[in-house]
Amino acid sequence: SQQGEEDPQALSIQEGENATMNCSYKTSINNLQWYRQNSGRGLVHLILIRSNEREKHSGRLRVTLDTSKKSSSLLITASRAADTASYFCATVNGYGQNFVFGPGTRLSVLP
Amino acid sequence: DTGVSQDPRHKITKRGQNVTFRCDPISEHNRLYWYRQTLGQGPEFLTYFQNEAQLEKSRLLSDRFSAERPKGSFSTLEIQRTEQGDSAMYLCASSRTLGEGGSYEQYFGPGTRLTVT
Numbered sequence: 272s273q274q275g276e277e278d279p280q281a282l283s284i285q286e287g288e289n290a291t292m293n294c295s296y297k298t299s300i301n302n303l304q305w306y307r308q309n310s311g312r313g314l315v316h317l318i319l320i321r322s323n324e325r326e327k328h329s330g331r332l333r334v335t336l337d338t339s340k341k342s343s344s345l346l347i348t349a350s351r352a353a354d355t356a357s358y359f360c361a362t363v364n365g366y367g368q369n370f371v372f373g374p375g376t377r378l379s380v381l382p
Numbered sequence: 383d384t385g386v387s388q389d390p391r392h393k394i395t396k397r398g399q400n401v402t403f404r405c406d407p408i409s410e411h412n413r414l415y416w417y418r419q420t421l422g423q424g425p426e427f428l429t430y431f432q433n434e435a436q437l438e439k440s441r442l443l444s445d446r447f448s449a450e451r452p453k454g455s456f457s458t459l460e461i462q463r464t465e466q467g468d469s470a471m472y473l474c475a476s477s478r479t480l481g482e483g484g485s486y487e488q489y490f491g492p493g494t495r496l497t498v499t
Binding site for chain 2: 304306312313314315316319359361369370371372373374375
């Protein structure tokens, strides 16, 4: 079964608003990564957070990790129409070999 | 090198035929992964190589699937006796390795879309 589960499954917001997506997982991890996928394309890495980190920022992205709750969140601030895509979290196990992706959150940013 | 490449981008085949896909990773990356993705789902792990060694294979992967990575460079994924349920996007990704066994981010190719008729 998949390790990561994103929530919500779909999210529709207006341009300029913030978008928050959550990811829950079940077992211990080495790190957790967020990826974006535009329709019909490959995945693009957004940000990586290690198990000993609690928060990371990259441009308009903010990721938090709570290992006690086995959950992570991705915040996209001041969203743009170009942010419309599917967003996936991937958990990486303690040995760093196995990436397990969740089913994703489909984000629509309306102009 | 500009990224991970996959060939072909699209493949249409008849049920029962064999197909082979190729992936060329970023040259300095020693880890290579194959995933399958169906519509509306996340990538599903198939198998993983570190250099030329195939270190892990999904238990969901039937014996009709085989992957190789000769000389630790490009990789091929072969599906024998294709079935309609094999229709999906097949993604390849590569990454470097942290010294302590952790992983850097994965770089994905554009995928090969397989349609089995």
